[in-house]
Amino acid sequence: MKNKRLILPLIALPICLLSAYLCAAVYVVALALSLPPTDLAHGQQLATVLSDPFVRVIAAFFATVAGLVAFPIALFCLWHRHLLRCSLFVVGLTVLYIAFATPVAAPLGLTGSPLVALASLLFCRATDAAYFQNRASSATVA
Numbered sequence: 001m002k003n004k005r006l007i008l009p010l011i012a013l014p015i016c017l018l019s020a021y022l023c024a025a026v027y028v029v030a031l032a033l034s035l036p037p038t039d040l041a042h043g044q045q046l047a048t049v050l051s052d053p054f055v056r057v058i059a060a061f062f063a064t065v066a067g068l069v070a071f072p073i074a075l076f077c078l079w080h081r082h083l084l085r086c087s088l089f090v091v092g093l094t095v096l097y098i099a100f101a102t103p104v105a106a107p108l109g110l111t112g113s114p115l116v117a118l119a120s121l122l123f124c125r126a127t128d129a130a131y132f133q134n135r136a137s138s139a140t141v142a
Helices: 002-033 048-052 053-077 084-103 104-128 135-141
Strands: none
Touching: 002 048, 002 053, 002 084, 002 104, 048 053, 053 084, 053 104, 084 104
16 A cells, blocks of 8 residues: 555656656747747757757756646646546647647747646546546445
């Protein structure tokens, strides 16, 4: 029983950090692809944008902070939930939001993505759908 309590945080922390890095990369790519023609960076290759040290350092810093801030919230919301399914749901919704909201308005994609992630985490916590339930906890309920 104690091993299960230790395993979830050890798995959830890397998932939070990797998810934050993925979201940061999707934001940078969506932002680069949606630059107006009047912008000097318009038309640059994605490899050039992603290899820029300034972009990498800033994106990595903010992604690390976001992942560390999201970790305790995710740990609470995903306790006794199916970790893989909930993680794919949360990250999938957040990445889709970033990919579609950033071209419309870059600040909307940046500020709205934590709200989408939080809302989907809270949904995973509150829902009674069997898809998000942990198999061990659903077997002991009856």
